[in-house]
Amino acid sequence: MKNIRSIVAILCCSTVYANDIEGTVQGGAYSHGHQDAFTDADHFKHKTQYTQDRDNLINSGKLSINRGGFQPQFIMPLRTTNNDPGFFGVSNYVDQDPVFNGNVEDFFCGARTYDLSNYNHKGIDFFTWPYAWDKMDNDEVEVVAAADGVITTKLDGNFDRNCDFSDPNWNAVYVTYNDGSYSYYGHLKNGSLTSKQEGASVVAGEYLGVVGSSGSSTGPHLHFETYDLDGNLIEPYSGQCNRMNNDSWWLDQEAYRESKVNKLASHDVEPDELSSCPTNIDMPNYQDDFDPGDTVYLAAYYRDQELNQLSSYYLLKPDGSEFGSAWHHNSPDTYNASYWYITRQLPNDAEPGAWTFRVNYNLNTYEHVFYVGDLIFESAFEN
Ligand SMILES: [Zn+2]
Numbered sequence: 001m002k003n004i005r006s007i008v009a010i011l012c013c014s015t016v017y018a019n020d021i022e023g024t025v026q027g028g029a030y031s032h033g034h035q036d037a038f039t040d041a042d043h044f045k046h047k048t049q050y051t052q053d054r055d056n057l058i059n060s061g062k063l064s065i066n067r068g069g070f071q072p073q074f075i076m077p078l079r080t081t082n083n084d085p086g087f088f089g090v091s092n093y094v095d096q097d098p099v100f101n102g103n104v105e106d107f108f109c110g111a112r113t114y115d116l117s118n119y120n121h122k123g124i125d126f127f128t129w130p131y132a133w134d135k136m137d138n139d140e141v142e143v144v145a146a147a148d149g150v151i152t153t154k155l156d157g158n159f160d161r162n163c164d165f166s167d168p169n170w171n172a173v174y175v176t177y178n179d180g181s182y183s184y185y186g187h188l189k190n191g192s193l194t195s196k197q198e199g200a201s202v203v204a205g206e207y208l209g210v211v212g213s214s215g216s217s218t219g220p221h222l223h224f225e226t227y228d229l230d231g232n233l234i235e236p237y238s239g240q241c242n243r244m245n246n247d248s249w250w251l252d253q254e255a256y257r258e259s260k261v262n263k264l265a266s267h268d269v270e271p272d273e274l275s276s277c278p279t280n281i282d283m284p285n286y287q288d289d290f291d292p293g294d295t296v297y298l299a300a301y302y303r304d305q306e307l308n309q310l311s312s313y314y315l316l317k318p319d320g321s322e323f324g325s326a327w328h329h330n331s332p333d334t335y336n337a338s339y340w341y342i343t344r345q346l347p348n349d350a351e352p353g354a355w356t357f358r359v360n361y362n363l364n365t366y367e368h369v370f371y372v373g374d375l376i377f378e379s380a381f382e383n
Contacts, residue, residue, distance in 0.1 A: 026270070026272070026340070026341060027299070027338065027339045027340035027341055028335075028338060028339070028340075029333070029335045029337070029338050030129065030130070030335070030336075030337040030338060030339060031218075031337070032091050032335075032336045032337070033089050033090070033091030033092075033125065033127035033129065033221070033336045033337050034091060034125070034127040034132065034213070034217065034218045034219035034220060034221040035091050035092050035114065035125045035127070035217070035218055035221065036125065036165070036186075036187065036215065036216050036217045036218070036221070036223050037114075037116060037119075037165040037216050038116075038119050038121075038122075038168075038216060039116070039118065039119060039168070040118045040119055042119075042168050042216065043119065043122065045168075046172075046174075046184060046186075046225075047231070049153055049155075049174075050152060050153055050174050050182065050184070053152050053153040053174070053198060054152050054176055054182070057150070057152060057176075057198065057199050060199070062150070062198075062199035063150050063152065063176060063199065065176070065178075065179070065180035065229065066178050066179055066180070067179070067180055067229060068179070069178045069179035069180075070178065070179060071179055071181065071247075071249065072146070072147030072148070072149070072177040072178065072179070072181060072249065073147065073249065073250065073251040074146035074147055074204075074236055074249050074250050074251060075144075075146055075147070075204050075205060075250075075251055075252075076146070076254075077126075077143055077144055077145070077146040077183075077185060077208075077222065077224055078126055078128075078141055078142070078143060078144065078211070078222060079141075079142050079144055079205070080135075080140055080141050080142070081138075081139065081140050081141075081142070082140055084262060084263040085260060085261055085262060085263065085366060086258075086260050086261065086262030086263065086303050087128055087129070087135070087140070087141055087262055087263075088126045088127060088128050088129060088141065088262075088303070089126070089127055089129050089262070089303040089304060089336050089337050090112070090124060090125065090126055090127075090336065091112075091125045091126075091127050091221065091336055092106075092112060092113045092114055092121050092123075092124065092125040093106040093107055093108075093112055093113045093121075093124055093235065093237065094106070094107065094113065094120075094121060094122060094123065094124065094233065094234075094235035094244070095113040095114065095115045095120035095121040095122075096113075096235070096241055096242065096243045096244070097115070097120070098120065100115050100116065100117055100118055100119070100120065101115065101116070101117050102115065103115065104120075104121075105241055106239075106241065107235050107237045107238070107239035107240075107241055107242035108237070108239045108240070108241060108256040109239070109240055109241035110256070112336075122225050122233055123184070123186075123223045123224050123225030123226075124223070124224045124225075124236070124237075125221050125222070125223055125224075126211075126221060126222045126224065127219065127220065127221040127336075127337070128140075128141045128211050128220050128221065129262055129301065129303065129337045130262065130263055130284075130301040130337070130339065131282040131284045132211075132219050132220040132221075132282070133161075133219070133220060133280055133281055133282040134282035134284050135211070135220065136160075136189055136210065136211060136212055136213070136220045137281075137282075139189075139192065139210050141210065141211040141220075142207055142208075142209070142210055142211070143173075143185050143188060143207075143208045143209045143210065143211060143222055144204075144205050144206055144207055144208060145175055145202040145203065145204055145205065145206045145208055146175075146183060146204065146224070147175075147177050147204050148177065148178065148201070148202070148203050148204050149175040149176050149177040149178070149182075149201070149202055150175065150176050150199065150200065150201055150202070151173060151174075151175060151194070151196055151197070151198050151199065151200050151201075151202060151208075152174045152175060152176045152182065152198060152199075153172070153173065153174035153198060154172075154173055154174075154193055154194075154197075154198055155169075155170065155171055155172045155173075156171045156188075156190065156191065156193045157171070157190065157191075158170060158171050158190060158214045158215065159190065159214060160187075160188070160189045160190040160212035160213055160214040161212075161213055161280040162213045162214060162215065162216070162217045162218075163213070163217075163218060163219060163277035163278050163280060164216075164218065164277075164278075165216045165217075165218075166216075167214075167215060167216065168215060168216050169214070169215055170186045170187050170188070170214045170215025170216070170217070170223075171186075171187070171188040171189065171190055171192075171193065171209070171212065171214040171215070172184055172185055172186040172187070172188060172214075172215075173185045173188065173193060173194065173208045173209060175202065175208075179228075179229060180228070180229030181226065181227060181228045181229055181234070182226070182227055183224060183225060183226040183227075184223065184224070184225040184226075185208055185209070185222060185223075185224060186214075186215060186222070186223040186224075186225070187211070187212055187213055187214050187215050187217045187220070187221055187222060187223050188208075188209035188210060188211065188212050188214060188222075189209060189210040189211065189212030189214070190212065190214060192209045192210035192212065193208065193209045194206075194207055194208050194209060213280075218277070219277065219280075226249065228245075232244065234249060236248065236249035236250055236253075237249075237250065237253060237256075238253065239256070257304035257306060257334075258303060258304050259302070259303070259304045259305060259306055259309060259361075259362045260302070260303050260304070260361075260362065260364065261300050261301065261302055261303075261359060261361055261364070261366045262301045262302065262303050263300075263301045264298075264299070264300050264301075264357055264359060264366050264367065264368035265284070265286050265298075265299050265301070265368060266286070266287055266288055266290075266296055266297065266298055266299075266357060266368060266370040267284070267285045267286060267287055267296075267297040267298075267299060267341075268285060268287035268290070268294070268295075268296070268297070269285045269297065270297055270341075270343075271284075271285065271297055271299045271339065271341055287370070288369070288370040288371060289370070289371050290346060290370060290371070290372050291346075291372070291373070292346055292347060292348050292349060292350035292352075292372060292373070293345070293346060293347070293348045293350070294345075294346050294372075295343060295344070295345050295346075296343070296344050296345075296346060296370070297341050297342075297343055298313065298315065298341055298342050298343075298344065298357045298368075299339055299340070299341035300313070300339065300340055300341070300359045300361070300366070301337075301338075301339045302335065302337070302338045302339065302340075302361075303336070303337060304334075304335070304336065305331045305334065305335050305338045306331060306334045307331055307332070307333055307334045308330050308331060309330070309331045309361065309362060310328065310329070310330055310331075310361070311328070311329045311330075311331070311340065311359055311360070311361040312326055312327070312328050312329075312359065312360045312361075313326060313327040313328075313329070313342055313357070313358070313359050314326045314356075314357075314358040314359075314360075315344055315355065315356070315357055315358075316355065316356040316357075316358060317350075317351050317355060318351050318352070318353030318354055318355060318372075319351065320356075323344070323355070324344060327342050346372060350372050350373075351372065351373075352372050352373025352374065353371070353372065353373060354369050354370075354371055355369065355370055355371070355372055356368070356369050357369075357370065
């Protein structure tokens with residue numbers, strides 16, 4: 001309906017200039033990102049399935065293992081179909097502390113992992129952010145092979161909108177690499193798996209599926225779990241507290257905290273519907289077309305925002321000049337995922353055209369453009 005805007009909105013109206021209304025700044029943490037919970041039995045089931053499938057492929061000549069071959073160097077096993085600066089974060093690494101039940105340590109000597117009474121988290125949880133269900137519904141985040149390998153196991157057909165830990169059946173692809181090491185790519189969207197069959201080769205970056213929330217999972221995320229040829233668990237990130245392997249398995253290892261803005265967006269309602277369980281439907285309310293006089297909600301969605309990091313928010317008119325005053329904000333905490341938004345009321349005689357929401361944060365500048373006025377009218381006028 002915003003697209004059907006009136007010509008009057010541009011041409012009418014007095015020069016009364018509405019005050020820049022700075023609403024109460026809101027935002028904060030978005031949980032700590034989605035995660036899973038496995039039992040020892042789940043883990044045993046995954047491993048048994050993998051071993052059985054691998055041995056079948058070897059016996060049928062579809063898979064050969066190059067023992068002593070080069071260890072894979074992983075690329076990020078995710079990619080996105082949109083143009084946002086970021087689209088995921090990390091909620092959990094591999095738990096390095098062998099003691100169960102609340103004794104956790106990650107490779108960086110932090111506590112960004114979890115364990116249970118009989119299970120230490122054995123993978124990395126990459127959660128999609130923001131609006132993970134919306135991303136899933138639009139197939140926006142794809143899981144890709146982290147290295148060249150052979151599809152060894154495909155599990156599909158399981159419900160993929162789980163919000164809790166009650167359903168152990170995930171959709172997943174298991175891939176064996178050249179040297180016999182292997183990874184599980186789990187929690188995929190139902191029906192999204194590659195059409196390639198078990199025994200088929202994939203190259204690094206090749207499509208495996210879409211991030212979903214099948215199996216024991218609180219929301220859309222990828223659980224990425226890796227073993228060497230002999231079944232020893234690997235934490236691909238190298239760090240002082242990695243007790244499993246000394247070297248990084250990443251081609252280009254990310255920092256422990258990659259502080260960045262994943263997305264800037266303009267909305268026509270307050271962006272406060274971020275936690276969507278148990279309905280499992282996101283209402284992002286993205287809006288890039290506004291009329292003069294409208295209220296605009298300008299949000300930045302962060303990954304790994306750290307305590308006291310400064311953000312500066314600006315709103316620029318079509319001529320590049322600043323509208324209202326900038327907003328400067330020091331992060332009150334450290335988050336895996338966080339968001340902050342400001343509210344601005346456009347004046348009744350707001351200049352038509354492209355307005356820019358700009359955020360300076362952690363040495364980077366992010367911009368999002370939205371439009372004010374009658375675009376249909378403008379394009380018709382140009383014709
Ligand atoms: Zn996990």
